[in-house]
Amino acid sequence: MTSSAASNAAKPPPPPSAPTDPSVAKQTPQGAYPLSLNDLGDLVAYHAHPAGLSIRSLVSLPAGSTFAKITASTPATTKRWSTVQTSQNTHIELNSALLYMNHSCAPSLEIDVKSMEVKVARNRDLSKGDELSFFYPSTEWEFDNPFKCLCGSDNCLGEVKGAKFIPKDELKRWFVNEHILGLKSQE
Secondary structure (H helix, E strand, C coil): CCHHHHHHCCCCCCCCCCCCCHHHHHCCCCCCCCCCHHHCCCCEEEEEECCEEEEEECCCECCCCEEEECCCCEEECCCCCCEEECCCCCEEECCCHHHHCEECCCCCEEEECCCCEEEECCCCCECCCCECEECHHHCCCCCCCCEECCCCCCCCCCEECCHHHCCHHHHCCCCCCHHHHHHHHCC
């Protein structure tokens, strides 16, 4: 990427504070991406909770089906909380409401960076109203800011630090992108 392209790359908004208005699902909260970006208007709704924002599904789909194409992304010049790792050394900004997919160790979605698609998790159907989440280590090798996982699933990692810190045999429980598998094979 040229330096002029890098300076023109879209920067994510700061995380918005959680609105208290329950009608927020039909509106774009202040500071959040419009649902029209990435053609998400018929697929997701914002959901406010004490920790901030998340997105919920407006559709039901079978396991493994395509939920959305990633079309609004731009290359990121640095790794940060809002980026998704797409190879061993590149990241993108999603530039859409997909930014508000939270982490879960029992995710409802998978991000496939090779096809630039968000897919329904292979092991479960997606129902209308489900919170949209993905397994962050499926794209991320190492986090700058590890965090305590609050998903509460039976397979919960407890602390999310990146795929680098998950044993190879344990990592097989989740969909993981090729660049993560490549990095794991180099250990």
